[in-house]
Amino acid sequence: MVKLKFLDRPKLSIWERIIFLDFIKGLRVTFKNLIRKTITTKYPYEKLTPPKRFRGVHAHRVKDGNEPLSFSVLGKFMEIGYDESRCVACYMCQQACPMPTLFKIEAVQLPDGKKRVTKFEMNLLNCLYCGLCVDACPVDCLIMTDVYESASYNRENCVIKMDDMSDRGRDFDRRRLKEKDRIWIDNEERTKLWGQIRWT
Amino acid sequence: MEILGTVIGVAVKSLIFIVGMFLASAYLTLIERKFAGHVQQRPGPLHVGFHGILQPIADALKVLTKEDIVPANVDRVLFYMASLLAFVPVIMILAVIPFGEPFTVFGLEIKPYITDLNVGLILALAFGSISIYGVIFAGWASNSKYPMIGGLRKAAVLIGYEVALGFAMVGPLMMAGSFSLREIVAAQDGFFGAFIWYQPIAFIVILFAILAETGRTPFDVQEAEAELVSGYNTEYSGMKFGLFPLAEWYIGTFVLSAIAVILFFGGWKGPEIFGPLSPFVWFFLKVGMMFMFFLWVHWTLPRYRVDQITEIAWKVMLPLSLLNIFITAFIILIKG
Numbered sequence A: 001m002v003k004l005k006f007l008d009r010p011k012l013s014i015w016e017r018i019i020f021l022d023f024i025k026g027l028r029v030t031f032k033n034l035i036r037k038t039i040t041t042k043y044p045y046e047k048l049t050p051p052k053r054f055r056g057v058h059a060h061r062v063k064d065g066n067e068p069l070s071f072s073v074l075g076k077f078m079e080i081g082y083d084e085s086r087c088v089a090c091y092m093c094q095q096a097c098p099m100p101t102l103f104k105i106e107a108v109q110l111p112d113g114k115k116r117v118t119k120f121e122m123n124l125l126n127c128l129y130c131g132l133c134v135d136a137c138p139v140d141c142l143i144m145t146d147v148y149e150s151a152s153y154n155r156e157n158c159v160i161k162m163d164d165m166s167d168r169g170r171d172f173d174r175r176r177l178k179e180k181d182r183i184w185i186d187n188e189e190r191t192k193l194w195g196q197i198r199w200t
Numbered sequence B: 001m002e003i004l005g006t007v008i009g010v011a012v013k014s015l016i017f018i019v020g021m022f023l024a025s026a027y028l029t030l031i032e033r034k035f036a037g038h039v040q041q042r043p044g045p046l047h048v049g050f051h052g053i054l055q056p057i058a059d060a061l062k063v064l065t066k067e068d069i070v071p072a073n074v075d076r077v078l079f080y081m082a083s084l085l086a087f088v089p090v091i092m093i094l095a096v097i098p099f100g101e102p103f104t105v106f107g108l109e110i111k112p113y114i115t116d117l118n119v120g121l122i123l124a125l126a127f128g129s130i131s132i133y134g135v136i137f138a139g140w141a142s143n144s145k146y147p148m149i150g151g152l153r154k155a156a157v158l159i160g161y162e163v164a165l166g167f168a169m170v171g172p173l174m175m176a177g178s179f180s181l182r183e184i185v186a187a188q189d190g191f192f193g194a195f196i197w198y199q200p201i202a203f204i205v206i207l208f209a210i211l212a213e214t215g216r217t218p219f220d221v222q223e224a225e226a227e228l229v230s231g232y233n234t235e236y237s238g239m240k241f242g243l244f245p246l247a248e249w250y251i252g253t254f255v256l257s258a259i260a261v262i263l264f265f266g267g268w269k270g271p272e273i274f275g276p277l278s279p280f281v282w283f284f285l286k287v288g289m290m291f292m293f294f295l296w297v298h299w300t301l302p303r304y305r306v307d308q309i310t311e312i313a314w315k316v317m318l319p320l321s322l323l324n325i326f327i328t329a330f331i332i333l334i335k336g
Helices: A016-017 A023-034 A067-079 A092-096 A133-136 A162-176 A180-195 B002-038 B055-065 B076-096 B119-141 B145-167 B172-178 B180-187 B200-213 B238-266 B275-298 B308-333
Strands: A059-060 A103-109 A115-123 A142-144 B103-105 B108-110
Touching: A016 B238, A023 B002, A023 B275, A059 A162, A059 B103, A092 A103, A092 A115, A092 A133, A103 A180, A133 B200, A162 B275, B002 B055, B002 B238, B002 B275, B055 B238, B076 B119, B076 B238, B119 B145, B119 B180, B119 B238, B145 B172, B145 B308, B172 B180, B172 B200, B172 B308, B180 B238, B200 B238, B200 B275, B200 B308
Parallel strands: none
Antiparallel strands: A059 A142, A103 A115, B103 B108
């Protein structure tokens, strides 16, 4: 059995009744805001830079000497030149994706037995930017950039191609590869607050 | 010939007043949007012209060229009439508002008002009340639920505040001894002659009534965008839709601020520091301050319920205004 408890509204004091004290308090708050500086960004003219881990439009990292160790294994079987997308067409991203049909990945076998990626397209209209494909990539190729303006006038432009993705990846790495992740910057603060982690 | 000259004079003056009021109300929207923006720490219109100075013109063009949809089952006569009925009476209040004393330019006497009726204030009140019918008709004619509720709410509020408004205006009238707005201004001499020092209770009641009449926020139950989609003007589109806020929020508030300034702040009177233009400067300065005060209240307070508004109107404001009449009459009786 639920017990209902009725509370009376707090009564206004005589001064609050006569000179509308709560009205004046509210008016003071709005006046303070009125003379304060605005905090908006004038969007099309100035744009905020998202954090490095922002999940924006996808891109491909290129073969530039910073590959992870797994690429030295897989890359032996691949026909990839310097400064080309380091995709090895392993289909891991498609496997991880909750909407696998948005990927169109094709690769061919060359006469000398090596593999070459001919097609890597993503239909971003179906993408929900969850980032699972990025986690799945074994060679640190597929990444998400801080580009967030992906709107276009027709549907065909929403499918991103491999060349554009390599360009975007090159651009993203040039701008932000050296930048520290916020999570590692904060680590020092965290250590100061809660102490060091000790492994046995 | 004499009559023809008068007719032409009045026609030209009316035209100037109406066109001027249209332009002024367009820029009042800009002032409101800037004010509302800065209260919420955003700059408001910024890109059309310098700090959005051309925004009202762009808005007017947009509203005028929009498709005008009339829903299928509306009461067509009332539906078309409602937007005019909200707009025309409000702008007609301007006919009795004096903007200054008559002055002479090149031997021609110019009166900065259209008429000086000896029942000017009653006429202003009557037109203000008629314009509310626009809201109620719009609610009825739309043949839809939300506008209907909005119109009924406005009707319910109307009954409450009109009585208090009428009684509150009696106080300044008794001190001035006339219904003519010019004579009311003439009765207020100097800084301490303004009626605000003698009639503070009436001023508060009239502030309440103006907020309720123009549908500004603490009492904007008729459009209550959180509850009723847009209230009485949900079914309207295009310029018919544009006329409602123009009439209620801008022209109505401006004109009623002017009446409040005439009743309580001495109209166009003030130290003559602006040369020959000083009456107009003082008048528009005071009306502008009054308008800004209404904006300030609008963007501060939350909305009252309908029953709370009628409760305040009948239980608080009406007794206050009656008490004010009693005190004023008593003091006038003693001082003679």
